Amino acid sequence: MAEPRSNELMEKIVSLCKRRGFIFQSSEIYGGINGFWDYGPLGAELKRNVKEIWWRTMVHNRDDIVGLEATIIMSPEIWKASGHVDTFSDPMCDCLLTKKRFRADQVEPQSGVAYYFACAVQDEHRTEALHNAAVNLDAHKALLEKMPPETRKRYEFLLTEYWDQIANAGFDPNRLPKIDTRHFSVLVKPGPHEEASARKTAMQFYKRDGLEKPLPILEKKEAIENTTGFNPENGAELTPPRPFNLMFKTYVGPVADEENVAYLRPETAQAIFAQFKNVLETSRQKVPFGIAQMGKAFRNEVTPRNFTFRSREFEQMELEFFIKPDEVIEAIKCSVSSVQSESSELKTENLKLETSSAWGWEAWHKYWVEERIKFYEGIGLPRATLEEYWQKPEELAHYARATVDLLFKFPFGAQELEGIAARSDFDLSQHERFSGKPMGVFDDELRAAWGKLPKEKQDDLRRRYYEHRKKYLTKTARPDDTPEQIEKDAKEDADGLAKGNYIPHVIEPSAGVDRLILALICHAYSEDQAPDDKGKPETRVVMRFHPRVAPIKVAVFPLLKNKPDLVAKAKEVRDLLRPHMTVFYDDTGAIGRRYRRQDEAGTPFGVTIDFDTLGEKGAELKDTVTLRDRDTMKQERVKIGDLLPLLLDRVR
Ligand code: GAP
16 A cells, blocks of 8 residues: 655654654764654653553453563574565665665556657767768768677667757767667656656766766657656656565674574564464463564665654564464364354444354454454544554465454554454464474364264364365475375374364464554644633644553642742652652743643643642642643642542543
């Protein structure tokens, strides 16, 4: 899906992120490094909160998911087994003029008139020639004789093209004109100046690599529709797309040769598959269960863009939820149950999601789609800001049975926040084949149930499992895998069912931390009108983060900085709250300004300690503070003693 360009709102958001310390360009003092971003004080807190909530939701609050923290650099064999070494690439093309790199599938289709130039010659020759005296056809011929065949072909073309112009001119046959024999084309908008504009771009192209005064030689021109072969920014020709592997390579150990190549992981998921058996054996989990991991991932993206949306270094939060294959469920439960839906529409919000041991992969898949949407709702992204995109069969990866992309409506368009894929038993099977270590599980219940099944049912399940395994083995066959061997292996796998053995299937909800942070920032950004210190309305920028993710939960303000009693009381309040939440203490500037600063930081609550707190206006207000709500700007009077439980209730 092409990602639309940023707009004005995005510019405001990017500027706020820098101004307030959410996100900075990495290595900014050295001019930055494209596709890398740093999180400033507020961004770091926001990120920690999001990751902490994900971990709590996915791991701590459930009995059926455990965590993993694996290394970033792993055996390169992992990436061969996963398919990343061979196929994790994007089609890439370069602008011939500026060398700017594009992802070929993201170039916007355009229409116009394409001008094709055969070559270019140094113009001084023509001008000289035009200013010179007589026709000297022999001189031309002599010149042609001297040229190498390829150049001669081009030059003959040049002569035909410019015959009329040079027919009355003469030039020095001993001086070969400088010629650049490369083809170049350019797409221009139709109109009276189209050729001039095409020539101008072509001249820049030929000039860049040598000719001082290039004269581009036009071969042909034609109208073209919906082409992606030209740079949308300048019309210059793009190179044909070629695959570009996105993994960052490095070397392990002191010798930088092919034997020591390793990769920075492009996803966190593969370590989960590689450690599946260790986790299973040590965690007392049984299928269905999940392994969660979050951490850095690296992709050498061709065109990092849209702020942090597509970065080269980012963080993922991934769950691999292992389930029994449908054939196993059927053997144990007689049939596979699906989730009950109140609507036929392909949306998970109408589903009844009481998990069941009779669920097959489709039910688990829908369950996880809905769980993940609820997660986003819980941190302040309403369902209406999200879209479920169910990939069409032709869009699915060959091993995937279904994939739902959860899109967030970013200012630059609805784009993927998380993918939830039903990946069958592909990953574990691949690691089994590449490592030679068994990745299957033994299931007592299956073995016991199998013996009690009627023969026809056993045959039917065995046949289906066999077909599935054969399909997988055929698709991933290596050169020395014969059809006989594949059939034999598939049969062995199918026979394993009777003994209680199978390779688990997996549902994978895979989210990007940085994209989620960007989504939260975009959704939180708002502008409204609020009175300034003199009561005059002014535009207020306010980050309406859900209190759960807000970087700072509460700001504490003594009304005046130079009143020791106010300051002491404010610090007392700060110290009361600090062990339980992030608190920002601020005593500088007018109180209105201080509120505005916290509005921009997205702090949901502000506590002001004033003279009433000290009891100067009567005993009943003593030890009370004003609690200001960021969104409504309403203030309420609260006893200091009630403050902590009240705030804890609102920020959790
Ligand atoms: N294990 C499956 C997997 O990695 P993916 O769709 O390639 O699937 C999952 O990535 C998520 O990781 C995406 O939905 C996105 O949130 C995040 N992500 C992927 N590439 C990213 C990038 N270049 N920059 C930021 N986030 C990215």
